[in-house]
Amino acid sequence: MTTYNRLFIGGDWVAPVTGDTYELTSASTEEPIGSVPAASEADVDVAVSEARRAFEDPDGWATWEPARRADAIDELANQLELRAEEMARRVAAQNGMPITIAKQLEGGFPLIVLRYYANLLRSSSFETQQPHLLGGTSTVRREPLGVVAAISPWNYPQTLASFKIAPALAAGCTIVLKPSPETLLDSFLFGEAVAATSVPAGVVNIVPGGREVGAYLVGHPGVDKVAFTGSTAAGRLIAETCGRLLRPVTLELGGKSAAIVLDDADLNLEVVGERLFESLLVNNGQTCYLGTRVLAPDNRYDEVVDTLAAFVAGLPVGDALDPQTMIGPMASALHRDRVEGFIDKGRGEGARVVTGGERSDRDRGWFVTPTVFADVDNNSVIAQEEIFGPVLAVIRYSDVDDAVRIANDSRYGLGGTVWTSDPDRGAAVARRVHTGTIGINRYLPDPSAPFGGVKDSGLGRELGPEGLNAYLNVKTIYS
Ligand code: NAD
Numbered sequence: 001m002t003t004y005n006r007l008f009i010g011g012d013w014v015a016p017v018t019g020d021t022y023e024l025t026s027a028s029t030e031e032p033i034g035s036v037p038a039a040s041e042a043d044v045d046v047a048v049s050e051a052r053r054a055f056e057d058p059d060g061w062a063t064w065e066p067a068r069r070a071d072a073i074d075e076l077a078n079q080l081e082l083r084a085e086e087m088a089r090r091v092a093a094q095n096g097m098p099i100t101i102a103k104q105l106e107g108g109f110p111l112i113v114l115r116y117y118a119n120l121l122r123s124s125s126f127e128t129q130q131p132h133l134l135g136g137t138s139t140v141r142r143e144p145l146g147v148v149a150a151i152s153p154w155n156y157p158q159t160l161a162s163f164k165i166a167p168a169l170a171a172g173c174t175i176v177l178k179p180s181p182e183t184l185l186d187s188f189l190f191g192e193a194v195a196a197t198s199v200p201a202g203v204v205n206i207v208p209g210g211r212e213v214g215a216y217l218v219g220h221p222g223v224d225k226v227a228f229t230g231s232t233a234a235g236r237l238i239a240e241t242c243g244r245l246l247r248p249v250t251l252e253l254g255g256k257s258a259a260i261v262l263d264d265a266d267l268n269l270e271v272v273g274e275r276l277f278e279s280l281l282v283n284n285g286q287t288c289y290l291g292t293r294v295l296a297p298d299n300r301y302d303e304v305v306d307t308l309a310a311f312v313a314g315l316p317v318g319d320a321l322d323p324q325t326m327i328g329p330m331a332s333a334l335h336r337d338r339v340e341g342f343i344d345k346g347r348g349e350g351a352r353v354v355t356g357g358e359r360s361d362r363d364r365g366w367f368v369t370p371t372v373f374a375d376v377d378n379n380s381v382i383a384q385e386e387i388f389g390p391v392l393a394v395i396r397y398s399d400v401d402d403a404v405r406i407a408n409d410s411r412y413g414l415g416g417t418v419w420t421s422d423p424d425r426g427a428a429v430a431r432r433v434h435t436g437t438i439g440i441n442r443y444l445p446d447p448s449a450p451f452g453g454v455k456d457s458g459l460g461r462e463l464g465p466e467g468l469n470a471y472l473n474v475k476t477i478y479s
Pocket of ligand 1 (some may be wrong): 144151152153154155156160178179180181211212213214215216218229231232234237238251252253254273386388452453457458
């Protein structure tokens with residue numbers, strides 16, 4: 001059991017206002033693994049005022065030379081590196097992410113993101129001068145927006161928090177992070193890492209809470225910018241609040257991306273198996289950008305279905321902490337029930353189960369049997385709704401125009417892939433898909449390039465220089 005009794009606010013471990021707690025459970029064994037205090041609205045008030053105080057400090061974080069802030073961000077990356085194994089273990093235990101993946105992503109990716117922004121900061125200019133068109137000089141400054149409310153989901157709690165924290169810190173903002181109730185033990189370890197650096201008190205504050213606390217934080221008068229990753233439904237509510245308050249907001253929301261298999265694709269699993277796994281199934285399907293709608297050409301339809309079915313049926317399912325595991329459990333019993341509901345719905349709609357489909361026979365853990373549906377109609381629920389589990393729907397297309405039409409026939413537009421032996425042909429198809437990101441024969445987000453969605457998948461971009469701009473106000477001084 002990992003137990004915390006205090007919250008990380010104002011650079012210190014402070015007693016929470018109420019005695020409410022969150023009990024954390026292993027997704028693989030359903031055993032208790034930890035207990036942490038819950039933040040109330042009163043704790044959020046303290047966290048926002050600490051973040052405000054740290055932001056307004058005339059000698060504080062926002063006023064530091066970029067190189068000094070960059071050094072402190074590197075320090076944070078180094079402190080997280082010291083805790084990377086434990087971080088991966090905590091995330092895997094809580095949300096079911098297989099430990100080998102958790103080490104690479106939750107243990108490793110935030111370090112890459114932090115170091116990328118530290119380096120970007122060292123090479124960025126925050127003030128330029130130009131001749132005023134009507135005579136004189138215009139000085140254009142890029143200044144930190146202020147106090148950031150960062151709200152993260154449970155599927156990649158550390159990685160997705162780093163997409164917000166790293167650029168916000170680089171910009172000179174201060175942060176109140178609200179992690180998701182399913183994954184809190186990792187956020188306390190993150191707090192320990194921050195406490196071990198020279199990042200000043202109050203620059204990073206953490207308020208563990210559910211949607212009510214999140215909504216309270218989003219609308220808090222002391223917040224200047226909101227950065228959210230989570231469901232489209234919650235994103236809409238947050239956008240409404242931010243619209244009313246004219247508060248800048250970045251939204252990374254749901255997805256239902258297409259994996260377009262062209263008729264010249266190499267389907268040899270020895271060659272493409274790992275990349276198919278990363279693009280279609282990683283983290284037990286609990287990943288926003290996965291290409292869970294597989295579009296297969298008429299003339300190779302059966303081959304695509306059989307290949308995917310054999311691949312999915314052969315993936316080792318097991319305890320998330322077992323290094324052999326490729327597919328772990330769902331993050332919660334509620335989510336497992338939701339995914340199973342979609343599988344029932346798919347069968348009811350007439351799609352053909354090729355592998356999986358039945359309830360998991362494990363007596364412990366929130367497991368779902370990895371499932372492939374064939375003969376799926378793109379208008380059906382399992383083709384249009386985000387399932388967020390190890391469930392693939394294979395849809396038939398007649399020619400490339402038909403494939404592009406089906407790929408774009410979705411309310412989402414976050415990720416996607418094109419599978420082909422001809423990269424130029426792949427790029428031509430990729431250009432026609434309405435989405436924020438897309439890969440050719442792979443899908444691997446690049447920390448130095450913008451990431452995000454169109455349509456119901458979100459607003460704005462994280463990562464890359466665009467991700468830094470989202471935390472900066474551009475101010476012009478005429479002289
Ligand atoms: P969720 O929307 O239920 O919760 C996400 C976070 O928002 C949690 O911390 C939650 O407590 C908080 N929250 C919920 N309602 C809120 C509200 N009204 N105001 C403020 N905060 C609120 O989502 P989830 O189930 O935790 O995560 C899964 C979803 O996240 C999926 O839809 C997935 O596609 C999406 N996601 C998107 C990306 C992306 O980059 N686009 C990445 C990962 C996950």
